[in-house]
Amino acid sequence: MTDTDIHELDEDTVARIAAGEVVERPASAVKELVENSLDADASRLEVAVEEGGTESIRVADDGHGMTESDLRVAVRQHTTSKIEGLEDLEAGVRTLGFRGEALHTIGSVSRLTIRSRPRDGSEAGTELVYEGGDAVSVEPAGCPEGTVVEVEDLFYNTPARQKFLKTTATEFAHVNRVVTRYALANPDVAVSLVHDGREVFSTTGQGDLQAAVLSVYGREVAAAMIPVEVDEEDLPPGPVDSISGLVSHPETNRSSREYLATYVNDRAVTSDAIREGIMGAYGTQLGSDRYPFATLFLEVPGEAVDVNVHPRKREVRFDDDDAVRRQVDSAVESALLEHGLLRSRAPRG
Ligand code: ADP
Ligand code: MG
Numbered sequence: 001m002t003d004t005d006i007h008e009l010d011e012d013t014v015a016r017i018a019a020g021e022v023v024e025r026p027a028s029a030v031k032e033l034v035e036n037s038l039d040a041d042a043s044r045l046e047v048a049v050e051e052g053g054t055e056s057i058r059v060a061d062d063g064h065g066m067t068e069s070d071l072r073v074a075v076r077q078h079t080t081s082k083i084e085g086l087e088d089l090e091a092g093v094r095t096l097g098f099r100g101e102a103l104h105t106i107g108s109v110s111r112l113t114i115r116s117r118p119r120d121g122s123e124a125g126t127e128l129v130y131e132g133g134d135a136v137s138v139e140p141a142g143c144p145e146g147t148v149v150e151v152e153d154l155f156y157n158t159p160a161r162q163k164f165l166k167t168t169a170t171e172f173a174h175v176n177r178v179v180t181r182y183a184l185a186n187p188d189v190a191v192s193l194v195h196d197g198r199e200v201f202s203t204t205g206q207g208d209l210q211a212a213v214l215s216v217y218g219r220e221v222a223a224a225m226i227p228v229e230v231d232e233e234d235l236p237p238g239p240v241d242s243i244s245g246l247v248s249h250p251e252t253n254r255s256s257r258e259y260l261a262t263y264v265n266d267r268a269v270t271s272d273a274i275r276e277g278i279m280g281a282y283g284t285q286l287g288s289d290r291y292p293f294a295t296l297f298l299e300v301p302g303e304a305v306d307v308n309v310h311p312r313k314r315e316v317r318f319d320d321d322d323a324v325r326r327q328v329d330s331a332v333e334s335a336l337l338e339h340g341l342l343r344s345r346a347p348r349g
Contacts, residue, residue, distance in 0.1 A: 012108075012132075012133065015077075015104075015105070015108045015133055016108055016109060016133075016157065016158050018101075018105065019105040019106075019108045019109045019158070022101060022102065022105045023102075023105055023106055023109060023154070024161075025053075025164075025165060025166075025171060025174060026049065026052060026053025026054055026057060026154055026165075026171050026174070026175055027053065027171065027174030027175045027177070027178050029053065029057055029106050029110075029151055029154060030047060030049070030053060030057055030059070030175050030178050030179065031178045032097070032102035032103075032106065033047075033057070033059035033102075033106075033149050033151075034047065034059060034178065034179065034182050035096035035097050035102075035182075036059075036096075036097060036102065036103075036147075036149075037059060037061035037063055037147065038063075038096055038182065038186060038189065039063075039082065039095045039096050039097055040061060040063025040064045040065070040146075040147065041063050041064055042061035042062055042063035042146065042189060043062055043188070043189055043190065043205060044061065044062045044146075044189065044190045044205065045059070045060070045061050045182075045189055045190070045191045045192075046058075046059070046060045046061075046191075046192050046194070047059050047175075047179050047191070047192065047193050047194070048060075048193075048194040048195075049172065049175055049194070049195055049196075050195075050196055051168050051171075051196065052167075052168040052169070052170070052171030052172035052174075052175065052195075053154065053171055053172070053175050054154060054155075054165055054168065054171060055152070055153070056150065056151065056152045056153075057149075057150070057151040057152075057154070058148065058149070058150045058151075059148070059149050060146065060147070060148040060149075061146050061147050061148075062144070062145060062146040063119075063146050063147060064118060064119050065116045065117050065118035065119055065125070065145055065146050065147055066114075066116040066118060066126070066147065067118050067120075067122070067126070068126040068138065068140075070116075070118075071114060071116055071126050071128050071138070072128070072135075072138060074103050074114075075103045075104055075107050075112075075114070075128065075130055075135070076104060077100070077101060077104040078100045078101060078104075079100045079104075080097065080100030082095040082097055082100075083095075094265065094266070096267065103149075104133075106151055106154075107130040107133055108132060108133035109132070109154060109155050109156075109157060109158050109161070110132075110151045110152060110153055110154045110155070110156065111129075111130070111131050111132075111151075111152040111153050111156070112128075112129070112130040112131070112149070112150070112151055112152075113127065113128070113129050113130070113148075113149070113150040113152075114127070114128045114130075114147065114148070114149050114150075115127045115128075115141050115143045115147070115148045116143070116146070116147040116148070117143050117144065117145050117146065117147075118145070119145050119146075124140050124141065124142055124143075125140070125141050125142070125143040126138060126139070126140060126141060127139050127140075127141035127143070132156075132157050172195055175193075175195075176193065176195075176200060177258060179191065179193045180193075180201075180216050180261070181261050181263075181268040182268065183201070183203050183212055183215070183216055184209065184212050184213065184216060184261050184295050185261075185263055185266060185268060185297070186212075187203065187205070187207050187208050187209050187211060187212040188205060188206075189203075189205050190202070190203060190204060190205025190206075191203045191205070201215055201216050202215060203215040203216065209245065209246055209295060210222065210225065210246065213225055213246060213293075213295065217259070217293065220252070221248065221252060221293055224248045224249040224251070224252035224293070225246040225247065225248055225249075225293065226246065226247060226248075226249065226335055226336070226338075226339045226341070227244075227245075227246055227335065228243060228244055228245050228246065228247055228296060228331055228332055228335040229243075229244045229335075230242065230243050230244070230330075230331040230334065230335075234334070235327045235330060235331060236323070236326045236327055236330050237323060238320060238323030238324055238326060238327040239300050239301065239304035239305070239318055239319065239320055239323060239324060240298050240299070240300050240323075240324055240327045240328070241299045241300065241301065242298070242299045243296060243297070243298050243299075243327065243328060243331040243332075244296070244297050245294065245295045245296035245297050246293075246294070246295050246296075247278070247292055247293065247294040247295075247296070247332055247335060247336070248292045248293035248294065249292075249339075249341055250282055250285035250286055250292065250336070250341060250342075252292065252293060253286055253287075253290040253291055253292050253293075254290070254291055254293070255289055255290060255291070256291060257275070257291050258291075259291060259292070259293040259294070260275055260278060260291060260292075260293075260294050261294065261295045261296070262274045262275070262278075262294070262295075262296050262298070263296065263297045263298065264298045264299075264300055264305055264316050265298075265299060265300060265302070265305070266297070267316075268314060269314050269315065269316040270314045270315050270316070271315060271316045271317075271318070271321075271324070272315075272321070273318060273321040273322070273324040273325040273328070274296070274298065274324065274325075274328050276325050276328075276329075277324065277325040277326070277327065277328025277329040277331075277332065278292065278294050278296070278328055278329075278332050279291075280325070280328075280329040280333075281328070281329045281330075281331075281332035281333040281336060281342075282332075282336070282342075283342070284343075285336075285341075285342060285343070294332070296328070296332075298324075298328070300318070300324075304318060304319050304320070305317070305318055305319075306318075
């Protein structure tokens with residue numbers, strides 16, 4: 001028998017394979033960059049993409065920024081300012097990021113430029129240019145306080161990944177969904193989205209959720225939304241402490257789930273339990289394959305929910321899915337009932 005040729009992959013190959021796990025498509029890069037801006041306490045956040053994000057992605061914020069040394073460290077693998085160790089994770093992280101891999105992985109599969117100036121009164125900022133995972137230059141640069149990240153030619157050096165990209169329209173739809181999720185969750189941040197030079201939406205950053213819904217989904221949908229606001233004492237038993245947000249009149253519905261925007265502890269998630277709870281409340285009021293608009297925020301104690309799921313996936317798992325489903329159903333149902341929007345239905349067990 002001959003030896004199998006088992007050998008170590010070079011660093012570059014490892015990095016690119018790993019990158020594909022985190023950054024699957026332009027929308028995943030947008031998600032990471034938007035999360036970084038929100039974690040940096042931005043009050044303004046501009047996302048501009050070209051060709052669905054395949055040509056370029058630009059995310060600009062007015063957050064706390066980075067010094068030159070921060071910036072040099074930030075693009076390295078597994079570097080984060082957000083957690084110290086496992087204890088912090090187990091206690092339940094509230095920042096959106098914590099893995100310290102986004103900038104590094106995006107940088108290894110694109111041409112990445114970051115300009116940043118900290119909010120500490122620094123005279124100038126720093127521009128770092130990265131290409132395929134290597135720093136090309138780090139130089140002082142004039143820029144406003146905050147951070148601008150530009151990602152060009154995503155996957156230029158990973159043709160296999162590039163091949164799996166869909167049409168511009170599809171890639172942009174994913175980007176739009178990501179930015180919409182964060183705009184709705186952060187009405188106090190002025191969020192704008194521009195595609196190929198055309199503004200898709202912008203929120204004022206000065207309104208509440210209702211105002212953000214108006215900016216993002218338009219007048220017709222905004223007018224059809226009713227509030228949900230239920231605390232623990234009015235929920236059936238289960239892990240959820242409170243449920244709040246907006247859901248639409250049953251008549252205002254769509255054929256896609258895309259308008260179910262759900263959050264656990266301010267993190268945008270998908271969850272079968274939450275979705276089934278919402279759908280259960282509407283019952284037969286919706287036609288088959290019709291979905292309402294819903295923007296719902298659940299507060300759940302850290303230990304009842306696992307946020308440490310795969311970075312690319314937004315599914316969240318609860319220790320008791322059934323209870324969560326009943327709690328969401330009950331909260332949405334009482335909101336609809338209060339507004340006379342449900343035909344009475346037989347009580348369920
Ligand atoms: P993570 O978000 O998991 O910490 P990232 O690779 O996304 O990892 O970012 C690394 C670090 O770079 C962050 O922890 C943060 O300190 C810094 N950083 C990234 N983006 C920004 C930004 N827009 N503004 C300020 N700091 C940032
Ligand atoms: Mg991050």
